[in-house]
Amino acid sequence: MLVKKLKWTALGLISVLAINACDMEDDTNIDPSGTGGRLKVEMTDAPIDEASVQGVFVTVTEVRVDGKKWEAFQGPKTVNLLELQGGKTVTLTEGDVSMGSFDKLTLVLDYERDANGNAPGCYIQRQDGTKNKLVVSGNARTDIEIKGPKVDIAEGQTQTVVMDFDLRKAIKEQGGASKDYAFVTYGELQSSIRFVKKESTGSITGKLNNYNASTNGKAVAYVYTKGSFKQNTETSGQGESQVRFKNSVTSTKVNSDGSFTAAFIPEGEYELHVVTYRQEGSGQLNLNTFLDLNSETNLNAISVKANSQTNLSLSIKGILGGIL
Structure with a gap:
């Protein structure tokens, strides 16, 4: 009797697990062609460490939600990412989706042609107006897959996500007399883009x-x-493309009046580091010093809350040393 009871208990447990597994599978899938909820995708940017760059343009031809093409996106669209700093965004697309959840978005880029059919599709525009085509280093893939937090789509509600391109992590200088630029490697480009629930x-x-x-x-x-x-790790350069400050959540330039805004930061505790750059004759910005700052807030334990703004009043009391 005990053996039979254990057998039935085990079978019952397996059934429950199987049902829960199915429920979980259903819960984590979304149909971009379905209805019931809405999804809005916005884009923003973190700065690039190049004074000679006037614009950074990417052309998106397709958006996929959990690997499935989202017909709501009417492309192609060409976006100047450099205009989207300090919390500014542009709406990439918005439309109906089924209820459910997802944690993956894919952007399909066109390196060759922009939204008007002109070449190239992804490029840097220098201050003199010339264009430098951008392609992924060592990889011809155009589909850039980004993992993010689980996003739940509820009936009759709109969920907004923000895709944050960190251009400093996404683009590298090729070197040489012409000073060309390229996207970093495919894996590095993926990790340079994040998406968050707004x-x-x-x-x-x-x-x-x-x-x-x-x-x-x-x-x-x-x-x-x-x-x-x-x-030492963050200033040395990491990975094949030698990306500096690779593990930062985000970055933002300090304006001429000393103000700055770092936006779309998930709720939690953070630390802030401010670095100065010196400009070379070529227009390149090279790391110089860390600033030693005075603040009433502990800059190694800054609390960020959802839908709120943490304000810091800072003053420079010195430098913390040069960067080699």
Whole structure:
């Protein structure tokens, strides 16, 4: 009797697990051609460390939700990412989807032609107006798959996600007299783009009250998850493309008046590091120093809440040393 009872208990447990597995599978799938909820996809950008760059353009020909083509996207669309800094966004697409959830978005890029049919499709525009075509280093793939948090689509509601291109991580200088640029490797490009649920993010705004760009140099504020910043690692360059500050959540340039905004940061605790750059004759910005900052807020434990803004009042008391 005990053996039979155990057998039936085991069978019951297997049945429950099977049902739950099916439920979980259904729950984590979404049909982009379905209806019941709506999805909105916006794009934003973090800055590039190049003073000679006037614009960075990408042409999107297709959007996929969990690997399935989303017909709501009417492409191609060409977007100047460099215009989308400090919390600015542009709507890439919006439309109906089925109820459910997803955690993966795919952008299909056209390297060859822009939305008007002109060449190239993805490119850097220099200050003199010339274009530098961008392609993925060592890989011809055009589908860029981005993993993110689980996004739930409820009946009759619109869920907004923001895709954040970190251009500093996404583009590398090729070197040489012509100073050409390219996208980093496919894997590095994937990790340079993140998407977040807009309603689950907050922002960090601040002002360096005694900042002077002519004496301090151009500055960039980097946001890291609390306790994750390792100066030697982050300033040395990582991966095949030698990306600096690779593990930052986001970054933002400091404006000429000392103000800055780091936007679309998931709720949590963060640390802030501000770095200055010196501009070479070629227009390239090279890492210079870390700024030593005064603040009433602990800059190694900055709390960010969803749908809120964390404000910092800062002053520069010195430098923390040069960067080799």
